[in-house]
Amino acid sequence: MTANGWFQILLFFGLVLLVTKPLGRFMTRVFNHERTFLDPVLRPLERLIYKLTWVDEKHEMSWKEYCVSMLLFSAVSMLVLYGLERLQGFLPLNPQKLGAVSSPALAFNTAASFTTNTNWQNYAGETTMSYLTQMAGLAYHNFMSAAVGIVLAIAFIRGIARRQMKTIGNFWVDLVRCNLWVLLPVCIVGALVLVSQGVVQNLKPYDTAKLVEPMQVGKVDPDGKPVVDAQGKQAMDTVTEQLIAQGPVASQEIIKEFGTNGGGFFNANSSHPFENPTPLSNMLELVAIFSLGSALTYTLGQMTGSQRHGWAVWAAMAILFFSGVAVAYWAEARGNTLLAGTDQKGSLTQPGGNMEGKEVRFGIANSALWATVTTDTSCGAINSWHDSFTPIGGLVPLANVMLSEVVFGGVGSGMYGMLVYIVIAVFIAGLMVGRTPEYLGKKIEAYDVKMAMLVVLVFPLVILVFSAISAAFNFGTSSILNPGPHGLSEILYSFTSQAGNNGSAFAGLTTNTPWYNIAGAMTMLIGRFLMIIPVLAIAGNLAEKKYVPPSLGTFPVTTPLFTVLLIGVILIIGALTFFPALSLGPILEHLLMMAGKAF
Amino acid sequence: MQDVLWIVVTIAFFAMCIGYVEFCDRIKCVQ
Numbered sequence: 187m188t189a190n191g192w193f194q195i196l197l198f199f200g201l202v203l204l205v206t207k208p209l210g211r212f213m214t215r216v217f218n219h220e221r222t223f224l225d226p227v228l229r230p231l232e233r234l235i236y237k238l239t240w241v242d243e244k245h246e247m248s249w250k251e252y253c254v255s256m257l258l259f260s261a262v263s264m265l266v267l268y269g270l271e272r273l274q275g276f277l278p279l280n281p282q283k284l285g286a287v288s289s290p291a292l293a294f295n296t297a298a299s300f301t302t303n304t305n306w307q308n309y310a311g312e313t314t315m316s317y318l319t320q321m322a323g324l325a326y327h328n329f330m331s332a333a334v335g336i337v338l339a340i341a342f343i344r345g346i347a348r349r350q351m352k353t354i355g356n357f358w359v360d361l362v363r364c365n366l367w368v369l370l371p372v373c374i375v376g377a378l379v380l381v382s383q384g385v386v387q388n389l390k391p392y393d394t395a396k397l398v399e400p401m402q403v404g405k406v407d408p409d410g411k412p413v414v415d416a417q418g419k420q421a422m423d424t425v426t427e428q429l430i431a432q433g434p435v436a437s438q439e440i441i442k443e444f445g446t447n448g449g450g451f452f453n454a455n456s457s458h459p460f461e462n463p464t465p466l467s468n469m470l471e472l473v474a475i476f477s478l479g480s481a482l483t484y485t486l487g488q489m490t491g492s493q494r495h496g497w498a499v500w501a502a503m504a505i506l507f508f509s510g511v512a513v514a515y516w517a518e519a520r521g522n523t524l525l526a527g528t529d530q531k532g533s534l535t536q537p538g539g540n541m542e543g544k545e546v547r548f549g550i551a552n553s554a555l556w557a558t559v560t561t562d563t564s565c566g567a568i569n570s571w572h573d574s575f576t577p578i579g580g581l582v583p584l585a586n587v588m589l590s591e592v593v594f595g596g597v598g599s600g601m602y603g604m605l606v607y608i609v610i611a612v613f614i615a616g617l618m619v620g621r622t623p624e625y626l627g628k629k630i631e632a633y634d635v636k637m638a639m640l641v642v643l644v645f646p647l648v649i650l651v652f653s654a655i656s657a658a659f660n661f662g663t664s665s666i667l668n669p670g671p672h673g674l675s676e677i678l679y680s681f682t683s684q685a686g687n688n689g690s691a692f693a694g695l696t697t698n699t700p701w702y703n704i705a706g707a708m709t710m711l712i713g714r715f716l717m718i719i720p721v722l723a724i725a726g727n728l729a730e731k732k733y734v735p736p737s738l739g740t741f742p743v744t745t746p747l748f749t750v751l752l753i754g755v756i757l758i759i760g761a762l763t764f765f766p767a768l769s770l771g772p773i774l775e776h777l778l779m780m781a782g783k784a785f
Numbered sequence: 786m787q788d789v790l791w792i793v794v795t796i797a798f799f800a801m802c803i804g805y806v807e808f809c810d811r812i813k814c815v816q
Contacts, residue, residue, distance in 0.1 A: 250807075257799050265796075268791065297795075715802050720809055723810065
């Protein structure tokens with residue numbers, strides 16, 4: 187580890203802290219329907235949208251109506267994306283003349299992936315998706331799925347803040363205001379900044395470049411499998427030209443990070459120079475990933491009238507973030523112990539440490555930082571290959587997702603995931619002192635805890651069941667490219683990432699197969715919607731409750747003790763649930779590596 | 786044909802979710 191590396195990590199976190207208060211305060215004003223500096227421009231547009239869509243902005247919804255509206259919106263959006271993928275060959279904005287997404291199962295997986303804010307990609311964007319699909323299908327979902335997450339967190343916060351009310355807001359109004367006031371303005375400015383750094387933004391056909399030196403490359407069939415000759419050797423091709431993919435990248439790149447979506451325009455995601463060309467663009471994209479999740483803690487404090495509680499939650503997230511990044515950075519900077527005797531120290535002539543699968547433009551500190559940030563949140567964008575991390579370095583992103591991505595978290599989903607953990611934490615605190623738990627003046631009763639347990643149980647259930655099936659049958663194991671514990675880590679990471687709606691891949695697993703497309707799609711849908719429904723049920727139930735003033739026996743949720751208890755609950759639930767699986771994957775792999783065996 | 790299958794699966798999943806909404810609401814009544 188170097189001082190420069192830590193300076194960049196601290197600079198990143200300082201920038202996140204800097205945007206937390208203004209962005210959090212702005213979101214409070216937007217969702218409380220208070221006046222903002224953007225109102226003169228956006229209010230007429232908002233009214234026009236309601237007029238065209240017959241939305242009554244004064245109408246307030248119960249949690250059930252809010253939830254059903256969200257489900258219907260998501261269902262229609264998913265079907266439209268599926269249609270776009272399958273029909274893109276007949277539609278405009280397709281200069282490369284790409285045909286339909288070839289497999290219906292792949293189209294289904296991708297539609298589920300982008301609807302759920304996961305952005306798991308079993309395809310390469312530049313060779314599969316037309317510009318129309320990228321813009322009207324994928325980027326549209328980047329905005330909408332992010333907005334859905336944010337408005338659900340806001341609805342939960344309203345449930346805490348409201349007293350004896352049966353409503354938690356209007357889904358359509360929240361969705362429109364989130365897009366118009368929060369996401370679009372930041373993304374317009376952010377896209378222009380990225381263009382200034384070299385991110386491309388055009389609709390032209392791909393460029394062709396003549397190689398200075400022709401290259402011999404292994405021949406592969408359309409499924410990506412090596413073509414072998416009669417002697418069993420891989421057939422070779424001589425390549426003299428290279429296609430350089432183009433497209434409307436900047437406009438998709440910024441929402442990909444700001445909305446914690448993570449789906450790359452190109453297959454190489456944020457390690458591609460047209461998505462993330464400079465150290466400055468790298469830093470801006472990192473800050474964009476954390477900013478909304480961090481700001482929502484401030485919004486929580488403001489809307490519930492307890493700013494200190496907002497900061498106590500923020501502190502729990504910050505401690506978990508630094509714990510993760512410190513371990514990942516240490517593990518990667520330390521290098522590979524199997525290369526003992528080789529100089530792995532950073533110097534003027536080499537970056538040192540484990541540089542396999544990492545971009546030299548970003549180095550180890552920025553790769554470890556990105557891997558931590560992208561999995562603390564439900565982003566899933568990558569700038570290095572997690573599969574090439576050391577076992578302990580790779581354990582950090584995996585563990586982050588297993589903790590339900592509540593460390594600043596996916597936009598909205600991190601906040602409502604954290605609120606569920608808070609319900610469990612105050613319930614446990616109540617058990618310790620033998621009285622009915624309270625949270626910000628609301629009694630936490632049996633129904634709230636039952637719903638919280640439904641949320642907590644669905645997540646490991648879907649991951650462990652699908653991982654176990656994949657590890658037990660040939661249709662699952664035949665996709666593994668690395669044997670032993672590393673192969674199990676690949677499967678486990680795949681389903682964890684999809685259930686957590688993260689979308690980053692460990693790689694090393696061929697997932698464009700019927701089993702992984704279908705099981706993955708179902709994992710993403712269950713991981714998103716079956717968790718959201720009980721969350722909203724808690725919100726609706728809390729909104730109906732009377733306010734109970736704090737007394738001497740009330741467990742305070744604004745103190746360091748609360749922060750420590752919250753971290754403890756998160757770690758214990760995560761550790762107890764996933765430790766057996768982790769011990770057979772990355773932990774065993776680390777021990778074997780120390781004994782001299784690699785996979 | 787497979788297209789119809791995945792469209793039906795999508796609709797069925799969201800219909801099941803709406804049923805789950807009702808389930809979560811009913812639990813409250815049976816407490």
